[in-house]
Amino acid sequence: MFNKIKTCATAKEIWEKLTQIGEGNDETKEKKLIVAQQKYESIKMKDGETMTEFDERFSAVVIELTILGKEYSNRELALKVMRALPRECDVKTMAMRKFKDLNKLELHDLFANLKAYEF
Template sequence: MAAPLNLEENGPFIPIIEEKDGENTRLVPNPRRKYDEDDRKKIEKGYKAKKLLVCGIGPDEFNRFSSCESAKEIWDCLKTAHEGTEQVKESKINMLTSQYENFKMREGETIHEMFTKLSLITNELRSLGEPISMSKQVRKVIRILPKSLGK
């Protein structure tokens, strides 16, 4: 009887069988020669996922992740490299929120330039899971426009 490990939580699928040693029972990896079709399909999914991730990263990143043995390992490394740890992510969110709240239009700056800078902040916040609604962004732009534009 095979008891599969969950790929999302534990890495690659490893078929497991129960081995009895007298009164004791323990779980051990199933020998490859005893894999059934279901085992082979699950293992193949892991290899395909790893191949897709490896093909999707550039040569610089490949060198950082080439030692990873599973798609889960590669994914976790990519996630940490690009998003950082939860602490780093929280710090980025705090910094960007502060930048958004203190954002002002500079003297001599065009509306287009100002909106581009504001969009960079709001897009980064959205990518970190902290979106700012469009209506809130519009209110922010109206508040920071110079009084001279209204005349």
């Protein structure tokens, strides 16, 4: 890594070079964003997966998208999670849609509620 930045004269040049190495050029970033959005769109809770495991997997995709410049509202995230859950969670998700303000429901609060229901 040092060999790639040793010719840089300023901290700004070093930072820009490291950013380019880590993130890639605009085309690379766009491709990473497309892949991350595909992961987001296709995510479903797997058979035998715990709510904690799904929370970690879903949150990793959301963080990846945020880093790439794509953000979703609380409502969009909550609805996506609810659609990704298995059918046995339908009663819980219907109740949450009715009684919770999805615009204000943070992702961690949603998963805390779902984890309590899982027990």
